[in-house]
Amino acid sequence: MIELENVAYSYGGGELLSDISLKLAPGSFHFLTGPSGAGKTTLMKLCYGALLPTAGHIRLFGADVRGLDRDGITEIRRRVGVVHQDVQFLDHLNVTDNIALPLTVSGRHAEAAGSDLNELMSWVGLTNRADALPPELSGGERQRAALARAVIMSPDVILADEPTGNIDWEMSQRLLRLLIELNKMGKTVLIATHDLSLIRATKAHVQARVLRIANRRIQLAGADL
Amino acid sequence: MILDIASLRAVFLGDRQADRVVPPSGFTAQLTVFAAAVMAFLAVFAMALSLAAGRLADRWGEELARSATIRIVAPLDQRAVQTEAALRILETTRGVASARALSDEEQQELLAPWFGSELALDTLPVPRLIEVIENSDGVDAAGLRLRLAAEVPGAVLDDHSRWRAPLIQAATRLRILGWASILLIAAAVAAMITLAANAALAANAQVIRVLRLVGATDGYIGQAFIRRFTLRAFSGAAVGTALGLIAMLFLPDASDAGGFLTGLGFQGWHWLWPLLIPLLAGAVAFAATGAAARRTLRELS
Numbered sequence: 077m078i079e080l081e082n083v084a085y086s087y088g089g090g091e092l093l094s095d096i097s098l099k100l101a102p103g104s105f106h107f108l109t110g111p112s113g114a115g116k117t118t119l120m121k122l123c124y125g126a127l128l129p130t131a132g133h134i135r136l137f138g139a140d141v142r143g144l145d146r147d148g149i150t151e152i153r154r155r156v157g158v159v160h161q162d163v164q165f166l167d168h169l170n171v172t173d174n175i176a177l178p179l180t181v182s183g184r185h186a187e188a189a190g191s192d193l194n195e196l197m198s199w200v201g202l203t204n205r206a207d208a209l210p211p212e213l214s215g216g217e218r219q220r221a222a223l224a225r226a227v228i229m230s231p232d233v234i235l236a237d238e239p240t241g242n243i244d245w246e247m248s249q250r251l252l253r254l255l256i257e258l259n260k261m262g263k264t265v266l267i268a269t270h271d272l273s274l275i276r277a278t279k280a281h282v283q284a285r286v287l288r289i290a291n292r293r294i295q296l297a298g299a300d301l
Numbered sequence: 302m303i304l305d306i307a308s309l310r311a312v313f314l315g316d317r318q319a320d321r322v323v324p325p326s327g328f329t330a331q332l333t334v335f336a337a338a339v340m341a342f343l344a345v346f347a348m349a350l351s352l353a354a355g356r357l358a359d360r361w362g363e364e365l366a367r368s369a370t371i372r373i374v375a376p377l378d379q380r381a382v383q384t385e386a387a388l389r390i391l392e393t394t395r396g397v398a399s400a401r402a403l404s405d406e407e408q409q410e411l412l413a414p415w416f417g418s419e420l421a422l423d424t425l426p427v428p429r430l431i432e433v434i435e436n437s438d439g440v441d442a443a444g445l446r447l448r449l450a451a452e453v454p455g456a457v458l459d460d461h462s463r464w465r466a467p468l469i470q471a472a473t474r475l476r477i478l479g480w481a482s483i484l485l486i487a488a489a490v491a492a493m494i495t496l497a498a499n500a501a502l503a504a505n506a507q508v509i510r511v512l513r514l515v516g517a518t519d520g521y522i523g524q525a526f527i528r529r530f531t532l533r534a535f536s537g538a539a540v541g542t543a544l545g546l547i548a549m550l551f552l553p554d555a556s557d558a559g560g561f562l563t564g565l566g567f568q569g570w571h572w573l574w575p576l577l578i579p580l581l582a583g584a585v586a587f588a589a590t591g592a593a594a595r596r597t598l599r600e601l602s
Binding site for chain 2 (some may be wrong): 146147150151153156158163165166167168169173177180181182189225229
């Protein structure tokens, strides 16, 4: 689904990531960990075409990102659900409209607005917040709304960047259970987090592989976690 | 996002869902409409000026080019004889379609604006006027002058070119000035819309980022802004044009007495010309917003 081959990325100052090779197979569950500033977010952005690698090749769903035009990248976005730590919404639309936004912008509002949307809302536990505006939501509610928005297009891959960064342990567990459920439905999941206890808690439920970024390179972390 | 049928259709038919993704804006939107209305109002007058100047130039050019005047300045007792002689010469002059002496009544009418209608013309040595209508070959003015000088000492030929040329030139310049004003107004509308669109795009940077992230194409995002500004410019210009036309209606009608100044309106099918102004404003806004949106979106990943 997502393949990185000897990928390097450098900002103006110097190389942040180098010689990264990674393959996210369908249905796999990965954690991405490493110290702050190691390049977790950058790697995530490379995975959904928000950044282009400065060296190497990235193939998203079989297509080289360098060969994609802007609408091609858009096409990829519809197949990849993204959850950010500082998730942003359209603050003038209510929660329901925000969750349905990916459908709206791809011109498919009408058919899916009914039962699927309600089901999704109750799955993330936001049914009674349906008419609230995003600024009125708590941190946990925002993350769950973001997750619902990320999966409404039924994407093949879900990328979550520090999804539990702003919320308490209880809520993190709940969010993680949702991600595990998605993985059991066959979705590929990649979660960037520095929270090792979260990773440990997850490993009890699902076979997850842990990737660690250290010294600009990526390593497969062993069973020590 | 080229100017194609589909995107034009989208602008006018719209997509209510797409409209909602960009937050409503209050005051600046009204300013855009207001500015478009003012520009359209001014454009109506610039257009009226151009069309009136054009009419003036055409009329003067047409009427005066094909006519000349001969004045017979002679003592009263010789005036009739010399007039006869001049007419005879004109009959045998190439390029003259017709020539006739103006009657006393006609001359009186011409002089009435200056001397009043009670004037007794026959007591004054008023020159007799002969109106010469040329055919398409035109008259050799120099040759005619020589023949007149030989046989009719009191005849003065005036072929109008002396004062026609600067008048036509002035009218032509006025017309160019009018159209240039319309172009400048269109450019000002483009600048104003570009500023407003850039401000809106900057103010909605978060909206655009979110839309990009959830898989909206550049075309979709751009359309939401393009539609707004096109409709604002169009509706503002429509109101401004309507007000401008109402103002034109209240201008006095063109009449012979008032000369060319009161002719500064629209005549006949020229009333249809100002209807282009809102369309032009809409097209300018469409292009300006499209360019601004493309510029902004290119900078986003």
